Amino acid sequence: MKYIPVTPAERERMLRSIGVGSVDDLFRDIPAEVRLRGPLDLPAAMPDPDLLAHLRKLADRNADCDRLTCFLGAGAYDHFVPSTVPHLALKPEFLTAYTPYQAELMQGELQAIFEYQTLMCELTAMDVANASMYDGASATGEAASMAADLTKRAQVLVSTAVHPEYRRVLRTFTSHLRVSVEDLPTRDGVTTPQAVREALTDDTAALIIQSPNFFGCLEEGEALAALAHARGALLVVVIADPICLGLIQPPGEAGADIVTGEGQPLGNALNFGGPYLGMIATREAFIRRLPGRLVGRTVDTEGRPGYVLTLQTREQHIRRARATSNICTNESLNALIAAVYLSTLGRQGIQDVAELNARKAHYARQRIAALPGYRIAFPAPTFHEFVVRCPVDPEEINRRLLAHRILGGLPLGRFYPELRDCWLLCVTESRTREEIDQLVGYLEAMQ
Amino acid sequence: MYPKELRYSKEHEWAKVEGTRVRIGITKFAADRLSDVVYVELPTVGSEVTFMQTFGVVESVKAVSDLYAPVSGKVVEINAAVVEKPEIINTDPHGAAWMLVVDPKDPGELRQLMDADAYMALIGEQRS
Amino acid sequence: MSAPARTSGPAAATPLSKRPVPIIFERGASGRVGYSLPPSDVPAVPLDAIIPAAHRRARPAALPEVSELDVVRHYTALSRRNYSIDEGFYPLGSCTMKYNPKINEDAARQPGFARLHPYQPEELVQGALQLLWELEHDLAEISGMDRVTFQPAAGAHGEMTALLMLGKYFEERGERRTTVVVPDSAHGTNPASAAIAGYQVVEVKSDRRGNIDLEMLKAALTPQVAALMLTNPNTLGLFEEQILEVARAVHNVGAQLYLDGANFNAILGITRPGDQGFDVMHFNLHKTFTTPHGGGGPGAGAVGVRAHLVPYLPVPTIEREGQRFTFDDDRPKTIGKIRAFYGNFGNLVRAYTYIRTMGAVGLREASETAVLNANYMLSRLRDHFDLPYDRICKHEFVLSGRRQRDRHHVTTKDMAKRLLDYGFHSPTIYFPLIVEEAIMIEPTETESVQTLDAFIEAMIAIAREAETDPEIVRQAPHETPVTRLDDVAAARKPVLRWRP
Numbered sequence A: 001m002k003y004i005p006v007t008p009a010e011r012e013r014m015l016r017s018i019g020v021g022s023v024d025d026l027f028r029d030i031p032a033e034v035r036l037r038g039p040l041d042l043p044a045a046m047p048d049p050d051l052l053a054h055l056r057k058l059a060d061r062n063a064d065c066d067r068l069t070c071f072l073g074a075g076a077y078d079h080f081v082p083s084t085v086p087h088l089a090l091k092p093e094f095l096t097a098y099t100p101y102q103a104e105l106m107q108g109e110l111q112a113i114f115e116y117q118t119l120m121c122e123l124t125a126m127d128v129a130n131a132s133m134y135d136g137a138s139a140t141g142e143a144a145s146m147a148a149d150l151t152k153r154a155q156v157l158v159s160t161a162v163h164p165e166y167r168r169v170l171r172t173f174t175s176h177l178r179v180s181v182e183d184l185p186t187r188d189g190v191t192t193p194q195a196v197r198e199a200l201t202d203d204t205a206a207l208i209i210q211s212p213n214f215f216g217c218l219e220e221g222e223a224l225a226a227l228a229h230a231r232g233a234l235l236v237v238v239i240a241d242p243i244c245l246g247l248i249q250p251p252g253e254a255g256a257d258i259v260t261g262e263g264q265p266l267g268n269a270l271n272f273g274g275p276y277l278g279m280i281a282t283r284e285a286f287i288r289r290l291p292g293r294l295v296g297r298t299v300d301t302e303g304r305p306g307y308v309l310t311l312q313t314r315e316q317h318i319r320r321a322r323a324t325s326n327i328c329t330n331e332s333l334n335a336l337i338a339a340v341y342l343s344t345l346g347r348q349g350i351q352d353v354a355e356l357n358a359r360k361a362h363y364a365r366q367r368i369a370a371l372p373g374y375r376i377a378f379p380a381p382t383f384h385e386f387v388v389r390c391p392v393d394p395e396e397i398n399r400r401l402l403a404h405r406i407l408g409g410l411p412l413g414r415f416y417p418e419l420r421d422c423w424l425l426c427v428t429e430s431r432t433r434e435e436i437d438q439l440v441g442y443l444e445a446m447q
Numbered sequence B: 001m002y003p004k005e006l007r008y009s010k011e012h013e014w015a016k017v018e019g020t021r022v023r024i025g026i027t028k029f030a031a032d033r034l035s036d037v038v039y040v041e042l043p044t045v046g047s048e049v050t051f052m053q054t055f056g057v058v059e060s061v062k063a064v065s066d067l068y069a070p071v072s073g074k075v076v077e078i079n080a081a082v083v084e085k086p087e088i089i090n091t092d093p094h095g096a097a098w099m100l101v102v103d104p105k106d107p108g109e110l111r112q113l114m115d116a117d118a119y120m121a122l123i124g125e126q127r128s
Numbered sequence C: 001m002s003a004p005a006r007t008s009g010p011a012a013a014t015p016l017s018k019r020p021v022p023i024i025f026e027r028g029a030s031g032r033v034g035y036s037l038p039p040s041d042v043p044a045v046p047l048d049a050i051i052p053a054a055h056r057r058a059r060p061a062a063l064p065e066v067s068e069l070d071v072v073r074h075y076t077a078l079s080r081r082n083y084s085i086d087e088g089f090y091p092l093g094s095c096t097m098k099y100n101p102k103i104n105e106d107a108a109r110q111p112g113f114a115r116l117h118p119y120q121p122e123e124l125v126q127g128a129l130q131l132l133w134e135l136e137h138d139l140a141e142i143s144g145m146d147r148v149t150f151q152p153a154a155g156a157h158g159e160m161t162a163l164l165m166l167g168k169y170f171e172e173r174g175e176r177r178t179t180v181v182v183p184d185s186a187h188g189t190n191p192a193s194a195a196i197a198g199y200q201v202v203e204v205k206s207d208r209r210g211n212i213d214l215e216m217l218k219a220a221l222t223p224q225v226a227a228l229m230l231t232n233p234n235t236l237g238l239f240e241e242q243i244l245e246v247a248r249a250v251h252n253v254g255a256q257l258y259l260d261g262a263n264f265n266a267i268l269g270i271t272r273p274g275d276q277g278f279d280v281m282h283f284n285l286h287k288t289f290t291t292p293h294g295g296g297g298p299g300a301g302a303v304g305v306r307a308h309l310v311p312y313l314p315v316p317t318i319e320r321e322g323q324r325f326t327f328d329d330d331r332p333k334t335i336g337k338i339r340a341f342y343g344n345f346g347n348l349v350r351a352y353t354y355i356r357t358m359g360a361v362g363l364r365e366a367s368e369t370a371v372l373n374a375n376y377m378l379s380r381l382r383d384h385f386d387l388p389y390d391r392i393c394k395h396e397f398v399l400s401g402r403r404q405r406d407r408h409h410v411t412t413k414d415m416a417k418r419l420l421d422y423g424f425h426s427p428t429i430y431f432p433l434i435v436e437e438a439i440m441i442e443p444t445e446t447e448s449v450q451t452l453d454a455f456i457e458a459m460i461a462i463a464r465e466a467e468t469d470p471e472i473v474r475q476a477p478h479e480t481p482v483t484r485l486d487d488v489a490a491a492r493k494p495v496l497r498w499r500p
Helices: A008-018 A023-027 A048-060 A084-089 A107-124 A136-151 A164-174 A193-199 A221-230 A242-246 A284-289 A316-322 A332-369 A394-402 A433-445 B028-034 B080-084 B107-112 B116-127 C068-079 C102-109 C126-143 C155-172 C189-196 C214-220 C243-252 C307-312 C345-381 C402-408 C412-421 C449-468 C470-474 C487-492
Strands: A155-159 A180-184 A204-210 A234-239 A258-262 A278-282 A295-299 A305-309 A385-389 A422-426 B013-018 B021-026 B037-041 B054-060 B064-068 B073-078 B100-104 C147-149 C179-183 C200-204 C225-231 C256-261 C280-283 C303-305 C317-321 C324-328 C397-400 C438-441
Touching: A008 A023, A008 C345, A008 C449, A023 C345, A048 C102, A048 C126, A048 C345, A084 A332, A084 C068, A107 A242, A107 A278, A107 A295, A107 A305, A107 A332, A107 C068, A136 A155, A136 A164, A136 A204, A136 A234, A136 A258, A136 A278, A136 A284, A155 A164, A164 A180, A180 A193, A193 A221, A204 A221, A221 A234, A234 A242, A242 A332, A295 C487, A316 B064, A316 C189, A332 A385, A332 A422, A332 A433, A332 C068, A394 A422, A394 A433, B013 B107, B028 B054, B037 C487, B054 C487, B100 B107, C102 C345, C126 C147, C126 C280, C126 C303, C126 C317, C126 C324, C126 C345, C155 C189, C155 C225, C155 C256, C155 C280, C155 C303, C155 C307, C179 C189, C189 C200, C200 C214, C214 C243, C225 C243, C243 C256, C303 C307, C345 C397, C345 C438, C345 C449, C402 C412, C402 C449, C412 C438, C412 C449, C412 C470, C449 C470
Parallel strands: A155 A180, A155 A204, A204 A234, A234 A258, C179 C200, C179 C225, C225 C256, C256 C280
Antiparallel strands: A258 A278, A295 A305, A385 A422, B013 B021, B021 B100, B037 B054, B054 B064, B073 B100, C147 C303, C280 C303, C317 C324, C397 C438
């Protein structure tokens, strides 16, 4: 078998060295009652050519975003991935490497992640970013727990304009801790200072907002930060698509104490929901309460610069039950992918791609707003997603668009019953004007 | 090695009576076991500490240890030098690396601490 | 100092590149670009009309300004300062660093999988749902569990998921259970996950044979205990011989038995946790099932449950009706969600491909060979290092560097660093915590006996060096791109980002 190199002769030699007669003898200490008598009931082993054919058939049974024109966002985004990304980040020296605990042997990985941490700090304008969490939703759950610990308070406020799945995960994460989660209503698609003011208490550890939010609208981060801070609470800002930070004011400059987010848009494939890239960043003062791995700079015995995993006493393998988090394996490769993406785009590229997103989405928004029967649901400025109130059930719109190989936006009824006629449309730099015009044409025809 | 004028707790803190106040630090045994100290977190001046309850943490590369108050009282001074350069805990744990000065609530608590001989016997046992 | 003699066996690994790599921010030049994007094809409109200035960045993010070739050279240079499985042996106990098959990569990277948006309607992703459904079925069969969720992104994530499910299970029964029991050999994620899930943690000692102490366990099993978390084989590489009595004792107080599946590579096709009495477990698909470690992740930490815990699984589950596969979100007793979407799908494709490659016979052969390899290495190393538990091991074993430390003041850390000079990654060290100067070695089945022999010879040579030339070990590594790094300085004044 191609992955198991031992030959019968070698097996005999090894058994002799061990001093047993057969391989079975090595399993003597397993109680007979639980030793399997026959083989597992699994499909027979498939030789490579057959297996590839089988996998191809399975893949063909899916309609992917190479074959469909994607106007769907809502937490996972179809962006252009430069060729450098797969050719570099998926090199076997990165792909098949272990966690860099033996730092002297892994300076490549450690330096790449140190650079990734730096890139995230630059994008978000925060002091320190970690080496990745599982995804944006779980990172937000951990941020709530971090805020509760830092403030020694037990309540978290979360805007209902934060991604519904993130809010669900937040509740699951805090369900058995002494942390309660309270939803904040929105008005006109944004979180209002009034709602925040009314909801804040002296037991509020954190206010959690997303900007641009799930409806695509930009939130008034600075105003909300001031309210939270006045009451001794921290502001957590969620970033669902960090490409927006090529254009939008970074949360670190708007008073955020903790920033979480989803790094999938930075060069990572859609991959049917994972593996993705949880981002978490914070202020210098909160470093020791940050979950996850951190790469730090140091020197070797000759004074040469080098990198190590540091502040490991926060983590599970040392602190065990008192760790800041239980996270061990993270999403390191996805962070490396993001680093290659951001290095490739660079200072100018991230601005250009962000601007393309904003301009194309704005064009689509204007054209749809001009269609009779369709209304833009919320007046706030948006980045690359916006909500449309439709004259036809959005589920039906999507069905008809599929006939033209278009993957339409997210019908909001599934998460917001009061917005059953609403449709969350996403336009990235990957959509051409022609594709947008075609979409608008089909929408116009559906009244 | 272990100054006679200090009192010692089983959690390896020392307490030094200075008139109406008590100065607090950790012992050489604790410092040696941690090895290179990288970080110390102390309470703020004005806060309360409670006998045998935690008042902070001390951290090395491989471990984090809680600090337990050998007396109850109000914190009147903290040692900025040890926060700034935690490594002095390894070089001078009973002197320059003091951590807090406390205004004690119940000086009787000091009687529950050990003298230098008893402490050395305790750590002698722990070493073997 | 002189280079170590390369012993016989396969050619020593290519030395890693010693040339330092400038930080990427110091490469390039102002105005240099590495990307190619089309100009905007929509009518020009002032940006202010789209996003008001107050919402826009005042200063651009200081990302690098490099050409595409700069980027390529940078990451290529970094890759040459990285050890990897494709490069050489990684005898890391508890990590199962077996070969990551290339066909798995081809499978996962197909656009038909990689270019799927998670919110695409069900009818457009039937192939993906079928794969998930079949993988669930495979893992259930392999483990003796009834159902499996793929949401957890890693083992620790799976542990937390399982413990939250147990919380709901007991809540429904009106039982207030506040404690989780772990053996003293438990992996750090076990108590950490228990704490995250809101439990107190109680530790029970291991006995002289390396099993959990049954009498002490029974004493710890009060009606407040929600679960005992075990690894089996345990982190000493030893099978819990009294597992059936342990399971009985746990169930007798109404608690649940959890398996940390990190060591599954020892038992594929040989025994099943479900048959041993485990109620719930996590799999590390990035260990036993070959998905690549990626320098620290992503993993995939599927959780398997017996029938009584199925109602609490995260949503959605994947169901089958004839030839149709669907999402089931309508599960009133679910714990909710522990991540957005469905799981690390890309890695699930890899694990599926591996299981289809191996089949039942191949999986069993993998475990048998993993255990054979470990016992062979143990038989040849046991005279040179202290052996805390003298038993047949499973897929990994634990030695102690105590002898070298006490006689020659050479620690396990020193010897681990010296192994780097011999071209090998070190084994796991200082874990489990119950063995002083622990050295945990796991060869896996994908290594040839020639590789094992070369490693054994290196270990023996280093044990000898500890006696005859201890300084060379204490100052190791010498041959790596950097010498021993100062992690004390790193932690004292942490520098966690580059600054100009």
